[in-house]
Amino acid sequence: MxxxxxxxxxxxxxxxxxxxxxxxxxxxxxxxxxxxxxxxxxxxxxxxxxxxxxxxxxxxxxxxxxxxxxxxxxxxxxxxxxxxxxxxxxxxxxxxxxxxTDCPGFAQALIETGYAAAGQPALVMGAGGAARSVVLALARLGAAPLWVAARRPVQARALCAELGGEAIDLEQAARVAAQARLLVNAAAVSSPAESPKMAAWVRALQASRLEQVMDINYGRGENFWADLARAAGARFSDGLxxxxxxxxxxxxxxxxxxxxxxxxxxxxxxxx
Missing domain, CATH: 3.40.50.10860 (Leucine Dehydrogenase, chain A, domain 1)
Structure with missing residues (x-):
């Protein structure tokens, strides 16, 4: 038993x-x-x-x-x-x-989408506990450049100093989104109801080069990361x-x- x-x-x-x-x-x-x-x-x-x-x-x-x-x-x-x-x-x-198993679990989930991270620019949103597993996985997979954006840049800098990647603020993230092939949301918000301000920020992103968007959250009826993927013609997968x-x-x-x-x-x- x-x-x-x-x-x-x-x-x-x-x-x-x-x-x-x-x-x-x-x-x-x-x-x-x-x-x-x-x-x-x-x-x-x-x-x-x-x-x-x-x-x-x-x-x-x-x-x-x-x-x-x-x-x-x-x-x-x-x-x-x-x-x-x-x-x-x-x-x-x-x-x-x-x-x-969060780090290898994320890596396997990404690989299963068919996306190859090595040598490709990736943007991770968030610098909390969940983001640590994502950043470690992407660093191991060879994503480059690897940007980590957070509303608290000091938190992103501490994470990157330990695990790799380049810490940026949201203003910088809005600029580099145009270069990213992969965007991973490792922050807590994914729906307009949770953060209208963040939803508006995501809607304004110019991210036409995106190939894959992953959101580690799930269960949202509305998901502005999914909307971003559709607008960019990219694949989308959520935290499930x-x-x-x-x-x-x-x-x-x-x-x-x-x-x-x-x-x-x-x-x-x-x-x-």
Whole structure:
């Protein structure tokens, strides 16, 4: 019996991860379950300490605990160590091994679109935790130049100093958008309802050379990044694709079974 879960604060109850993982567990003929569990901050250490005793093979970690779990882990993989954040924990005996599948999950999602990032100019919007995985993935894929734009340029400069890329402000981003072949939104807003000001800024962009637009957010009825892609004649994909590939990589670490990300995406889209 494989016991899996995703933990976070109360927002985790809306996670789509149980739908994906439980569908794939059934398809693979594996007895087990995947649950969404809200954990109070003061109980985080105790919860993690009980994983082996409670029979968990592993868990996913989402906001706000991706950094807070670090002191409780025995080992970090390369991505988690570089990013300073964990989204996947594997239970091995009494050891807890932390990993981060966001970076390779994004890379696989991008490669699946057919876009080749090497040597091509890319613009990343946002410089928070999500942007770190995106920038690391694009740096490894050889995107160049790689611009990272944020409303707080100091945050973008700190990210780029650590992971690569060139930090720019929004005024500069509006200029370099005309050169970008790839645009990735790694910031929190994607719809006019969330930020009318940002929606107007995106509508004004001159980005006719775009080939691919990716938004790591999902679930928006209106999405101004999708509108930008249509106006530029570019391909568009939202965060569900990255979520599916990230989930597939976590699943392999827990079960030893390699399942295509497309199977997880199909579960999200109700086709599983």
């Amino acid at each position: 494989i016991r899996l879960a995703v933990i976070g604060d109360q927002r985790v109850t809306h996670s789509l991860s149980p739908r994906m993982h439980n569908a794939v567990l059934r398809q693979e003929g594996l007895a087990g379950s995947y649950a969404a569990i809200p954990v109070e901050t003061e109980r985080l250490g105790a919860f993690l300490g009980s994983l082996a005793e409670e029979g968990y093979a592993g868990i996913n970690v989402t906001v706000p605990y991706k950094r807070l779990v670090l002191p409780f882990l025995d080992h970090l993989d390369e991505e988690a160590a570089i990013l300073g954040a964990v989204n996947t924990i594997v239970v091995k005996g009494k050891r807890l091994e932390g990993g981060n 694709v990255m979520l599916a590939h990230q989930a597939a990589l976590s699943f392999t670490r827990w079960t030893g079974r390699s399942v295509p990300g497309a199977r997880f995406l199909a579960a999200l889209e109700g086709a599983a």
